[in-house]
Each structure stands twice: as structure tokens, then as C-alpha cells.
Amino acid sequence: MTFKVVISDPLSEEGIQPLREAENIEIDIATDCDETQLIERLQDADALLVRSQTQVTRELIDKAPQLKVIGRAGVGVDNIDLDAATERGIIVVNAPDGNTNSAAEHTVAMLMSLARNIPQAFQSLQAGKWDRKTYIGVELKHKTLGIIGLGRIGAEVAHRAKGQRMNVIAYDPFLTAETAQKLGVEQGTVDEVLAKADFITIHTPLLDSTRNMINADAFAKMKDGVRIINCARGGIIDEDALYDAIVEGKVAGAALDVLSVEPFVGHKLLDLPQVIATPHLGASTVEAQESVAIDVSMDVIKFATDGTVRNPVNMPSISKRLLDKIEPFFVLTEKLGAFASHLVDGAYQQVNVTYAGELAEVDVRPLTRNLMKGLLTLNLGNHVNDVNSRYLSNRIGIKIDELKTTATKGFTNLITVEVVTEKGSVKVAGTLLNGLGPRIVKVDDYPVDVVPEGHLLLINHKDQPGAIGRVGMHLAAENVNIATMQVGRSEQGGKAIMILTVDYEVKPEEVEGLEKLDNVFEVKAINF
Ligand SMILES: NC(=O)C1=CN([C@@H]2O[C@H](COP(=O)(O)OP(=O)(O)OC[C@H]3O[C@@H](n4cnc5c(N)ncnc54)[C@H](O)[C@@H]3O)[C@@H](O)[C@H]2O)C=CC1
Ligand SMILES: O=C(O)C(=O)COP(=O)(O)O
Numbered sequence: 001m002t003f004k005v006v007i008s009d010p011l012s013e014e015g016i017q018p019l020r021e022a023e024n025i026e027i028d029i030a031t032d033c034d035e036t037q038l039i040e041r042l043q044d045a046d047a048l049l050v051r052s053q054t055q056v057t058r059e060l061i062d063k064a065p066q067l068k069v070i071g072r073a074g075v076g077v078d079n080i081d082l083d084a085a086t087e088r089g090i091i092v093v094n095a096p097d098g099n100t101n102s103a104a105e106h107t108v109a110m111l112m113s114l115a116r117n118i119p120q121a122f123q124s125l126q127a128g129k130w131d132r133k134t135y136i137g138v139e140l141k142h143k144t145l146g147i148i149g150l151g152r153i154g155a156e157v158a159h160r161a162k163g164q165r166m167n168v169i170a171y172d173p174f175l176t177a178e179t180a181q182k183l184g185v186e187q188g189t190v191d192e193v194l195a196k197a198d199f200i201t202i203h204t205p206l207l208d209s210t211r212n213m214i215n216a217d218a219f220a221k222m223k224d225g226v227r228i229i230n231c232a233r234g235g236i237i238d239e240d241a242l243y244d245a246i247v248e249g250k251v252a253g254a255a256l257d258v259l260s261v262e263p264f265v266g267h268k269l270l271d272l273p274q275v276i277a278t279p280h281l282g283a284s285t286v287e288a289q290e291s292v293a294i295d296v297s298m299d300v301i302k303f304a305t306d307g308t309v310r311n312p313v314n315m316p317s318i319s320k321r322l323l324d325k326i327e328p329f330f331v332l333t334e335k336l337g338a339f340a341s342h343l344v345d346g347a348y349q350q351v352n353v354t355y356a357g358e359l360a361e362v363d364v365r366p367l368t369r370n371l372m373k374g375l376l377t378l379n380l381g382n383h384v385n386d387v388n389s390r391y392l393s394n395r396i397g398i399k400i401d402e403l404k405t406t407a408t409k410g411f412t413n414l415i416t417v418e419v420v421t422e423k424g425s426v427k428v429a430g431t432l433l434n435g436l437g438p439r440i441v442k443v444d445d446y447p448v449d450v451v452p453e454g455h456l457l458l459i460n461h462k463d464q465p466g467a468i469g470r471v472g473m474h475l476a477a478e479n480v481n482i483a484t485m486q487v488g489r490s491e492q493g494g495k496a497i498m499i500l501t502v503d504y505e506v507k508p509e510e511v512e513g514l515e516k517l518d519n520v521f522e523v524k525a526i527n528f
Helices: 017-021 035-041 058-062 082-088 100-116 118-126 152-163 177-183 190-196 216-221 239-247 286-306 320-343 365-380 389-396 467-477 508-515
Strands: 003-007 025-029 047-050 069-072 091-094 144-148 167-171 199-202 226-230 251-256 275-277 348-357 399-405 413-421 424-433 437-443 446-450 455-462 482-489 495-502 520-527
Touching (some): 003 286, 017 286, 025 286, 047 286, 082 091, 100 118, 100 251, 100 275, 100 286, 144 190, 152 167, 320 413, 365 413, 446 495, 455 508, 467 495
Parallel strands (some): 003 025, 251 275
Antiparallel strands (some): 348 413, 437 446, 455 520, 482 495
């Protein structure tokens, strides 16, 4: 089957070459489409690749029925409705590293242009003036650069500012004293950065917590004559407040690559002589564009090939080291979840997953997401996947607990899922046998040894002579062939369990027939 990739923003031709060369991938370049035309092109699309222009709204996502992956050839994903994508189980990937250098270099270019009024001076020259007075600048040497957001780009800007012999003070909630020391920057609070800096540059994502963070209050805390650079996202600076601060003389100048609404032609800030601006060019270099397009293309190919990605945005990424350890268990967790889903009655309230043995040492969250996928699919259908299983669980109100223990009860690894519903609870344990694959080894208190494959019948009955025979006779009469059979009991003459593997899916009426047999309490048909 062909995997269709729609590209709705201009991507580097060299960068998408891997997609062009990949087998079974078809590319549809839809860069000149309006929203209605794009929706049409998305009808049979498996993937959508964008930069910052295309607004990937909930509506667009809802109207793309086959969409499985959205690739952002760049960093910021504020143009993508991540909640809508997650709810649909669509994985969003980005290219976080490919444009770091270009964005940092652009920031430095803006910093220097701002300090020396280069764009304004050139404009005046073009207007036929030789004006050497108006455009007197300021030096960077020994000035303080305040950096808000010391992630990938912020850190690169810090390195370059040190090269200009600037002092750097930075605030980032994740900045440790050790990293600050390594980078040679002073660590400060936001207020300290605002108060000490001669130049302030922003490098945070646009989030609810950063929207308008540079507002009138923040300007009031800054030095008189401060200069501001924003090559991150429009919306982080309150544009009206910036306008006022410039007009009032508080802010000496601003260099903006981004504004809250783009394209921003005709914006009132552009009328101010203290403002210089570029049309969102931070990542626009040949090198960055090739790099980010290659990164998302490779992730789309990986997704189309094995369903995994390297740079997920709407679920935690898994390091290669972790993946090597947990990958073999995915087949077990999904089957454990599916197995348990057939046994429980009533609405799920709580799911406790216990990881024992070698798994107690690692991050098991990806396994739990996968187990929840198995558990929810029976009732929610196969749109449940590892991306949305946590979201769907939260929405339903299922509380999930992960526990770890070194007590393995003789297994090298053991995963036990307990599902608590309003009507009771069920517990299923499974292990991965080296070379033999997954096994269910316990159902409630009954030790069993079941390969979770094909068609299973799980029969709760009373441990009485004849019960097994009656089940066998009944199935024979219905022409259902038994391939394997397991029997477990808690005590002699007490409650017992039979797990049969049969050759074909058992029909509901056949299940009902079995339930009418003497000493048979409950029968569940499980199909893998
Ligand atoms: N103008 C352009 O063309 C480009 C813009 N960008 C934008 O630059 C920004 C930074 O990108 P990266 O450095 O790659 O991201 P990053 O994720 O490496 O760094 C962002 C940093 O901001 C910090 N942060 C979050 N909230 C904060 C807050 N309230 N105060 C201070 N720090 C906070 C985070 O802890 C993180 O360290 C993003 O908004 C991205 O979209 C990125 C590339 C090109
Ligand atoms: O990567 C980012 O966050 C950017 O802002 C770059 O945007 P662009 O891909 O150039 O539209």
C-alpha cells in the first residue's frame, strides 16, 4: 500500500529527496492550496509535512480521515493543534536540531544590526542621504545580554555573545548551576535578567505560560534604553506594550523576526524607526532547510516502515538505549491489556501495572501506554494507539498506577496488570520467555501457561468430575476443534479455570451454550 505524504509548506527539494526515493511513498506537493483545497488533498493522506505557515487546526485534522503523522520541518509546533492530533492518535514529529545554528546566527545578526542601526542606515543611503549622525550605534563589548530561554538556540546565542565579549545573564526554568557555569553565563531570575540586561533576547517556545510574558510590567523592570530581540515566537512579547515602551523612550530599539500575526506587513511596530524586522527568516538558510526537511522525511519513512519515530512531540521520545531494553516487551504489554479487557466487567476505574525483574530498572511508561492501548481497543476500536491511549484513559477517568518490584516469582521479567472496575477486578500476569515470546502465566490466582495468540476460550467453572468432559463434548457437538487446554484451580473442589485454544472464533451463541453447562459459571471468548 502506498503511503501518501502531503507537503503544504515549501520544503527543501534536497531535504525531501529521501521521501522521493523511498519505496511505497507518494508525495503530493500542495504548497499553493487554500484551506479547502488542502482538505481535499488530505482525504487520502497518511502524512502532512509543514513549516510555520500552514495552520494545522482541529478542523483540518478532523477533515483528514487517514492522517497518521504530522511532520514539522522545524522546531515550533504552535501552528499545530497538538491536542486535536493526540486525541485522534496522530503522531506529531518535528526537527528540533536542524535549524538551531541558523536561528542563533540570525539572532546575532539582529543583535548587531540593532546595535549599529545597519538596516536604517542602509535605507537612508538608498534614499540618497549621507547621514553619519543619526545612526550612531552602541558597542556590544562589556554590555550585558539577557537571555530568556536557554535551550538549544539560547545556548548557542550565549556562546556567540561571549565571543563578542558580552556578559550573559540567563533565565530558564531548567537551567542548572552546572550548565550555567559550563556556558559561562550568570544564572538569574526573570526579574534579575530584566533588570540587568542592556540587550534582551527571547528563546522560549510560545506556551500559555510565555504568552505576553514580556508585557508592560516586564518593560517597567528593564533598564532605560534596553534593546529587545525576538527570533523565537510572536506573542511572547505584548506588541502594544512594546510599541508604547519604544514611543516613551524606555526601549531604545527592537529587532523582530516574528510577530503574533504573520505575515506582519503593515504592522504598526514597523512604522517606528527604532524597530528592525525580518519576515520570520531565522531558519531560512540553505543548510537549515535541507537539514530539517531530511529529519522529518526520515521520521516519516521510519513511521511508514515500522510505526516508530525519532522526534515525537506529542508523546515522550524513547532513547535508543531504552528502546533496546523495552522493545521486545511491546508485544506482551499489548496482549496483556487485550487479554484483561476480555475478562473484566464494568467501567474501568483503576489500572495497576506492576513491572518485576529486569523491567524494574527502566522507564516503563511507553510499555504502560501500549498496555492501555491493548486494554482500550476492545471497546474503543482500533483508532486507539500509543499516542492517544493515555489521553483516552484520562478522558474516561481511569487512574493508572505503575509499580516496580524486584520480586519476580521465579521469572526474569513479569508484568502484572490489575484492572479494577465498578463491578470487581481482574488480574493477569505475563512474561516474555526468551526466544519463545509472550506467555500469560497467571489469571487472578490461577497459574497458567497460555500463548496469547489465535482464539481462546476462558472458562470459569467448579473443580468437579465431568466439568471438563462436558465442555469438550459440547464443543465437539458444535464442531469446534480444541488445539490446547490448560486447567488451573485454587483448591481441590473449588473454583477453577480452563483456558482452551480453539481453531476458529467461537460464536456468541456457542459461548452461551457453554455457560448453560453444569458447574460452568462464566465463559469468555478472546480473539487475538
Ligand atoms: N525564528 C525562527 O525562524 C525560529 C524560531 N525558533 C523558535 O525559537 C524558540 C526556541 O527554540 P529552541 O531553542 O530550539 O527550543 P528549546 O526547546 O531547545 O529551548 C526552549 C527553552 O525555553 C525554556 N523555557 C520554557 N518556558 C520558559 C519560560 N517561561 N522562561 C524562560 N525559559 C523558558 C525551556 O526550558 C527551554 O530550555 C522556539 O520558540 C522556536 O519555535 C526556532 C527555530 C527558528
Ligand atoms: O523552527 C521554527 O520554530 C521556526 O520558527 C522556523 O519556521 P519556518 O520553518 O522557517 O517557517
